[in-house]
């Protein structure tokens with residue numbers, strides 16, 4: 001299944017129609033730096049296929065969440081933050097702060113982080 005939405009910003013990044021600072025590309029996922037970074041490392045890991053959020057990809061048993069987690073781990077290693085620690089966040093729904101409704105994991109690291117988040 002390959003699903004793309006012409007009105008979706010992240011589908012357009014996957015298609016190369018909107019420029020992005022891509023750090024890794026896989027068969028099913030793409031990772032690029034967030035345009036408004038919240039930490040020294042802030043990378044978005046997204047599937048090429050359009051799913052609105054993590055819950056939808058999980059319900060569809062897409063296997064993509066596993067892949068995103070694995071990919072984020074590889075990027076964390078490459079960025080030198082795997083040992084100190086990093087955060088992988090899936091904002092799901094507008095009350096959680098989701099603004100782009102194409103599944104993405106935020107990989108954040110390179111600074112200390114508070115818990116609970118704001």
Ligand code: 5GP
Pocket residue numbers: 009018020021032033034035036037044091097098099100101
């Ligand atoms: P959300 O708020 O949906 O969890 O995260 C969306 C993220 O996408 C935000 O952190 C925002 O800075 C980032 N973002 C929005 N538009 C663009 C863009 O055009 N390019 C890139 N690289 N990141 C974007």
Ligand code: ZN
Pocket residue numbers: 004005008009010011012049050051101102
């Ligand atoms: Zn999309």
